[in-house]
Amino acid sequence: MAKKDIDWSNIGFGYMETDKRYVSNYKDGAWDAGALVEDSTVTISECACVLQYAQTIFEGLKAYTTVDGRVVCFRPDLNAERMVDSAKRLEMPVFPKERFVDAVVQTVQANIDYVPPYGSGATLYLRPYMFGSDAVIGVKPANEYQFRLFATPVGPYFKGGVKPITIRVSDFDRAAPNGTGHIKAGLNYAMSLHAIVDAHAKGFDENMYLDAATRTKVEETGGANFLFVTKDNKIVTPKSDSILPSITRRSLMTVAKDYLGLEVEEREVFFEEVPEFVECGLCGTAAVISPVGCVNDHGKEIKFANGCTEIGPVISKLRETLTGIQMGQIDAPEGWIKEIK
Numbered sequence: 001m002a003k004k005d006i007d008w009s010n011i012g013f014g015y016m017e018t019d020k021r022y023v024s025n026y027k028d029g030a031w032d033a034g035a036l037v038e039d040s041t042v043t044i045s046e047c048a049c050v051l052q053y054a055q056t057i058f059e060g061l062k063a064y065t066t067v068d069g070r071v072v073c074f075r076p077d078l079n080a081e082r083m084v085d086s087a088k089r090l091e092m093p094v095f096p097k098e099r100f101v102d103a104v105v106q107t108v109q110a111n112i113d114y115v116p117p118y119g120s121g122a123t124l125y126l127r128p129y130m131f132g133s134d135a136v137i138g139v140k141p142a143n144e145y146q147f148r149l150f151a152t153p154v155g156p157y158f159k160g161g162v163k164p165i166t167i168r169v170s171d172f173d174r175a176a177p178n179g180t181g182h183i184k185a186g187l188n189y190a191m192s193l194h195a196i197v198d199a200h201a202k203g204f205d206e207n208m209y210l211d212a213a214t215r216t217k218v219e220e221t222g223g224a225n226f227l228f229v230t231k232d233n234k235i236v237t238p239k240s241d242s243i244l245p246s247i248t249r250r251s252l253m254t255v256a257k258d259y260l261g262l263e264v265e266e267r268e269v270f271f272e273e274v275p276e277f278v279e280c281g282l283c284g285t286a287a288v289i290s291p292v293g294c295v296n297d298h299g300k301e302i303k304f305a306n307g308c309t310e311i312g313p314v315i316s317k318l319r320e321t322l323t324g325i326q327m328g329q330i331d332a333p334e335g336w337i338k339e340i341k
């Protein structure tokens with residue numbers, strides 16, 4: 001085993017082709033045995049359901065090198081479960097949970113030389129996804145599907161790493177009530193592209209989406225959930241049926257409560273409460289927990305008292321503890337770490 005010659009500390013959040021990916025096909029009502037393949041391209045019908053009607057779902061998780069040199073993944077069983085929920089909502093066949101976790105293990109093993117070294121700040125991002133692959137022209141689910149999982153080494157999602165970012169309140173909605181905001185469907189991201197390009201063009205790093213029905217409650221950004229800190233150090237996170245149930249957010253709530261002794265609350269968060277919070281973070285696999293320094297509400301700036309120019313103390317402690325657990329410096333709760341042997 002020889003690590004690839006990559007400048008690990010300076011890679012961004014981008015795609016880099018690696019050696020092997022896992023592929024399994026669904027046909028005649030059953031998944032085939034699945035295998036690792038070298039071909040990084042996909043050949044499908046010009047009329048494939050994914051191309052016409054966006055029947056595609058995905059997941060995202062990471063493999064890390066621990067302080068003692070082991071390679072581990074973080075809670076892949078929860079990604080497997082969420083993909084089951086996503087599949088059911090888009091009328092796709094379920095890829096079995098055990099097979100999902102096995103595909104993660106096989107893909108990491110096959111690309112072990114791409115797992116960034118401990119301390120580099122980079123990780124191996126894993127992207128499982130599934131799409132309707134056969135031709136449909138009437139609006140209906142496909143009959144055939146492909147599940148794929150590739151790996152790509154990545155650096156920080158937000159340039160600047162732990163420097164607080166500035167976000168704006170979006171006038172575009174991300175998810176409808178009773179829609180698909182709670183699952184990881186490609187269509188949720190397609191409809192966020194205009195909003196993110198527009199935000200970047202206006203100098204903002206991300207969008208804060210409000211609930212589409214009343215536009216009074218905080219939902220999430222295009223790729224991460226919110227955590228807020230009150231002046232009494234309580235952690236508050238929005239509860240909504242139209243946001244993605246982030247695995248990082250669920251883990252951070254446990255970390256806050258059980259490791260840091262903080263009070264945690266998952267509840268509706270009204271936008272008018274935002275100025276009362278002293279710190280704000282965006283959490284997700286890609287974002288880990290990235291500090292937000294300022295929210296721009298149509299020209300009116302809300303600056304977080306303890307985290308405006310530098311990462312605040314509570315978000316910083318949460319980040320340190322979670323990454324410590326992921327990198328093996330801090331004991332993890334039972335079942336959180338899947339070692340790749």
Ligand code: PLP
Nearest residue numbers: 223224225244246247248284285
């Ligand atoms: N919210 C959205 C819309 C996302 O795309 C993601 C990324 O996966 C998250 C939240 C964070 O979820 P997780 O922590 O499971 O990666």
Ligand code: COI
Nearest residue numbers: 060061223284285286287
């Ligand atoms: C992740 O955090 O894994 C995501 O999927 C967010 C974004 C890259 C879509």
